[in-house]
Amino acid sequence: SPHCLGASIARRDGAADPHRALRAFRASAEQAGVTIIEHCGVTGLERQGQDWRVLTEAGPWIAPCVINAAGAWSARIAAMAGDDIPLATKSSMMMVSERLRPFIKPVVAIMGRSLSFKQSDQGTLVIGGGLQGIPDLDRETSTARMRVLAKGAHAATDLFPSVRNIRIVRVWAGLEAKTDDMLPVIGPSPNAPGVLHAFGFSGHGFELVPVVGAALADLALRGHTVRAIGNLRAERLMSPPAKEQSS
Numbered sequence: 304s305p306h307c308l309g310a311s312i313a314r315r316d317g318a319a320d321p322h323r324a325l326r327a328f329r330a331s332a333e334q335a336g337v338t339i340i341e342h343c344g345v346t347g348l349e350r351q352g353q354d355w356r357v358l359t360e361a362g363p364w365i366a367p368c369v370i371n372a373a374g375a376w377s378a379r380i381a382a383m384a385g386d387d388i389p390l391a392t393k394s395s396m397m398m399v400s401e402r403l404r405p406f407i408k409p410v411v412a413i414m415g416r417s418l419s420f421k422q423s424d425q426g427t428l429v430i431g432g433g434l435q436g437i438p439d440l441d442r443e444t445s446t447a448r449m450r451v452l453a454k455g456a457h458a459a460t461d462l463f464p465s466v467r468n469i470r471i472v473r474v475w476a477g478l479e480a481k482t483d484d485m486l487p488v489i490g491p492s493p494n495a496p497g498v499l500h501a502f503g504f505s506g507h508g509f510e511l512v513p514v515v516g517a518a519l520a521d522l523a524l525r526g527h528t529v530r531a532i533g534n535l536r537a538e539r540l541m542s543p544p545a546k547e548q549s550s
Contacts, residue, residue, distance in 0.1 A: 304462055318410050318421060321509055345373070348383040348498070355497055368523045370499045375440055375478040377488075377502030381537070384495035388488060388537050390503060391481040394438035394445040395431060396452055401470045402426035411462065418458040428466065430459050433506065436476030445476035481505045482540060489515055489535040491522065499523060500537055 333339065340361065347358035348369065357364045371380045378390035403426050410421040417432035434455050437446040452474060460467045482488065482503040492498035499522055501515055514530065521528035 304464060307462065312409065316410075319509075320423070324509075345380060345383070348380075348495075350495075353497075355495075368497050368499065370501060370519055370523065371492075372501045374502060375438070375480045377480055377500065381492070381500060384492050384498045386492050386494050386498075386500070386537060387541060388500075388503075389483060389540055391483075392438040392440060393479045393481045393506060394436040394476045395479065395506065396434045396436045396447050396455075396474060396476045397429060397431040398452060398455065398471050398474045400428040400430070400466070401472055403428065403466075403469065406465075413458060413462055416458045417455055418462065420459055420462065427472075428459075428469070430455055432458065438476075438478050440478070443478070445478050447474045447476045449474075479504065479506065479508070484539075487511065487515070487535055488537045488540065489518065489532045490537065493536070493538050493541070 329339065343359050343361045345357060345359050349356040349358065351365060354365050354367050355369045357366065357369060369384075371377055371384070373380045375390075375392050378388050381388045403422070405422065405424075405426060407420075407422050410419060412419055412432070417434050419429075419431040419433075421429050423429060432455050434448075434451050436448050436451070439445065456471070480503045482505055485505040487504045487508070488500045488502055490500060492500060499519055501512075501519055504511060518528045518530040518532055521530065
């Protein structure tokens with residue numbers, strides 16, 4: 304676009320297809336002996352000796368360590384362990400276009416406006432930028448707001464006039480957790496030994512979770528990690544306990 308006066312490019316950065324990455328991590332975990340049980344909501348946590356009894360819709364499970372990585376619902380799981388951790392919800396929206404011939408490889412953003420613009424290897428454009436829909440944790444769904452999405456569409460066509468007449472074939476709105484400081488909660492529960500938290504990634508979890516998984520594995524198996532996660536502990540977000548008044 305002629306009105307774009309300059310740009311910067313980060314050649315060491317990259318992007319990945321989240322669906323393919325997830326399938327690869329899942330296959331690797333299952334090959335290592337992990338059993339994944341889906342559609343099995345957690346309804347409670349109970350201390351049982353040195354272990355935890357996890358109450359679920361499919362019955363109880365006993366484990367010495369529980370990792371709370373429940374995304375937007377993580378504050379509810381944390382509360383079952385006695386941790387009152389403030390957590391808001393994001394409902395970021397995305398648009399996907401019809402397939403086009405390949406014409407761009409980097410992921411493009413624009414200063415001062417909401418836009419994330421990239422082309423998949425199938426030729427579709429995936430357009431977002433943090434525009435927010437309407438989240439509903441109880442119903443486990445989000446509602447896309449078309450007038451808000453239009454802002455992202457306008458930003459995309461202002462930057463790339465050649466896509467002005469393409470068709471958008473689908474849109475969606477996700478559900479993810481957001482903390483007050485936009486940084487995740489990673490580390491042991493302050494009130495429940497054997498419970499580890501990993502949530503509140505506020506929109507950048509896909510980038511961080513591989514190294515977060517390594518840190519959690521250290522904590523679960525060895526009780527410590529050399530990863531620098533001290534500033535991400537839950538205590539920074541929690542209200543200090545009320546002091547008892549002396550009689």
